[in-house]
Amino acid sequence: MLIYKAMNVFPSAIRDVILDEHSDHLSPHMRIWAEEVGQVKFDHPIPLEVEANMDLEETMVQALSGRVEATVRERLGIRVALTVVAPGTIPRTDYKTALVQVRDS
Numbered sequence: 462m463l464i465y466k467a468m469n470v471f472p473s474a475i476r477d478v479i480l481d482e483h484s485d486h487l488s489p490h491m492r493i494w495a496e497e498v499g500q501v502k503f504d505h506p507i508p509l510e511v512e513a514n515m516d517l518e519e520t521m522v523q524a525l526s527g528r529v530e531a532t533v534r535e536r537l538g539i540r541v542a543l544t545v546v547a548p549g550t551i552p553r554t555d556y557k558t559a560l561v562q563v564r565d566s
Contacts, residue, residue, distance in 0.1 A: 465539040472560035488512040490551045493561045506540035
């Protein structure tokens with residue numbers, strides 16, 4: 462569970478909201494970036510990467526990012542800083558993939 466400005470939110474809830482309204486352009490592959498191991502509290506928009514389903518033009522990516530950020534804020538009451546990445550960018554695993562990952566220093 463993550464905490465954004467004293468509000469609890471599950472990473473899977475963020476994914477579900479995104480896929481509920483934007484699955485035509487975005488895949489279920491995403492990752493939330495934490496600054497350190499064990500970080501659950503975020504005071505600034507939660508850094509989030511989501512893979513596109515297909516190659517998208519830059520203008521489409523920018524518009525989509527804004528719509529997704531607005532959708533998440535409206536439905537969950539939290540802010541995310543979304544980056545849409547190319548298909549195949551986020552590593553796949555054979556087992557359940559952790560949605561929260563720590564950036565390499």
